[in-house]
Amino acid sequence: MNFNSELLKNLVSIYSPSGNEKNIREFISKEIRDYVDEIRTDALGNLIARKKGNGKKIMVAAHMDQIGLMITDIDDNGFLRFTNIGGISPIVSFSQKVVFENGTTGIVFSExxxxxxxxxxxxxxxxxxxCxxxxxxxxxxxxxxxVYESxxxxxxxxxxxxxxxDRVGCFVAIETIKNLENNENDLYFAFTVQEEVGLRGARTAAYGIEPDMGIALDVTGSGDTPKAKRFAVGLNKGVAIKVKDNSILxxxxxRELMIETAEENNIKYQMEVLEFGGTDxxxxxxxxxxxxxxxxxISSRYxxxxxxxVSKKDVLSSVELLIKILNKEIDF
Incomplete structure (x- = not known):
């Protein structure tokens, strides 16, 4: 499988912060509608696509939203004060370019x-x-x-x-949908909203779908940069199979299904024990x-x-592993 650079470039270029995922939802819907049996948007804004099968009902979730800065006040000189939407770092944000939905751009600075x-x-x-x-x-x-503009x-x-x-998680889900053939299981791909502010879309989507098993697709950290905190996950070491984070064991x-499938298909993998954060x-x-x-x-730096x-090889390994899992007969 070749790496679809154009798809990922399009995904990351679309403005869609938490609570305003309309643009990315419309793009993904157009990308996948010819490859699925059913597609709908629920009341909260999750995009849910189904590929019918006779086996287990499996929900695959990747969140569409991105972090952002929400304006709270405008002073007499036209400077904008803001609060965070998701995990915003002041140090990272300092001197960065940002863009609003209408195309207005600005620079983040400090007193x-x-x-x-x-x-x-x-x-x-x-x-x-x-002025x-x-x-x-x-x-x-x-x-x-x-949102950040880069x-x-x-x-x-x-x-x-x-x-x-998590546009790379959306990428993995889209590429999986396009490359799945004669799937064994009944598959629901949920492109979720408001993950960055509390895993909200996944909660309502799962309630409606009632799956037998859930798989989230998301980034994790890396421990392979100079003097990084000890963390046995890094780029080019394969797909990461999560053991825990702050939201789940x-x-x-x-977990055993993922490991077994990776080993059966010679897919490079690493085990992830994350001491912070969470996913859908x-x-x-x-x-x-x-x-x-x-x-x-998918291990990610910064x-x-x-x-x-992210590593292209790790991303493609994630697609391959997901396809193999979704095509398996699952007995639990």
């Missing part, structure tokens, strides 16, 4: 501080290059959300871009009476920055 290491969001503002409040309000309103770059080994969390049978699986596994769930993770980085 003068004696110690920049103590910078907080409350010290920061966005400069959109206007006063009235001009600013002609471009931006209270409650508007902007390009898409790749070489033969890696991709680096904004919002690979993955179900042993799901954290919401899925607690739905109703409980759903056995696990996670296929998560929640403008230059998140």
């Amino acid at each position: 003068p501080l004696d110690d920049m290491g103590k910078m907080k969001i409350e010290n920061m503002y966005i400069d959109i290059g206007v 006063d409040k009235k001009e600013a309000e002609g471009n931006v309103k209270i409650g508007d959300i902007c 390009g898409y770059f790749e070489n033969e080994n890696v991709v680096f871009s904004k919002c690979l969390d 993955t179900h042993p049978k799901v 699986s954290g919401a899925i596994h607690l739905t109703k009476e409980g759903i056995p769930s696990g996670v296929i993770s 998560v929640h920055s403008t230059v998140e980085m």
Whole structure:
């Protein structure tokens, strides 16, 4: 399988912060509608696509939303104050370019501080290059959300871009849908909303689908950069099979299924024990009476920055593993 650079570039270029996923949902719907039997959007905004089968009902979740900055106030000189939508770092955001849905761009900066290491969001503002409040309000309103603006770059080994969390998970789901043939199981692909603000879309989607098993597709961290915190996951080491994070202890049978399938098909993998964060699986596994769930993770450097980085080989391994799992007869 070749790496579909055009698809991933399109996915990361689309403005769709948490709570405003319409643009990315429409793009994904057009990409997959010819490859699925049913497609719908639920009340919260999740895009749910079904490929019918006679086996177990399996839900595969990848979140569509990205982190952002929501405007809380506009001062007399037209500078914008903001709060975070998802995991925003002041240090990462400092001096970065941002863009609003209407195309208005700005730069994130900070008030003068004696110690920049103590910078907080409350010290920061966005400069959109206007003269006063009235001009600013002609471009931006209270409650508007902007996102990081940066390009898409790749070489033969890696991709680096904004919002690979979790457009790369959406990429894996889309490529899986397009390459699945005669699937054994009854498959529901949920492209979820509002993951970055509390796994909200996955919770409602799982409640409606009532799957027998859940699989989330998402990024994880890396422990392979200079002086990184000890973490046995890194780029080019294969698909990561999650053991735990702060939202889930993955179900042993799901984890064993992933390991067994990877080994049967000579798919390179690594085990992931993450001491922070969470994915849609954290919401899925607690739905109703409980759903056995696990996670296929893609190791990423610089998560929640403008230059998140993933390995192309790891991404393709994730697609391959997911296809093999979904085509298996599952006996639990």
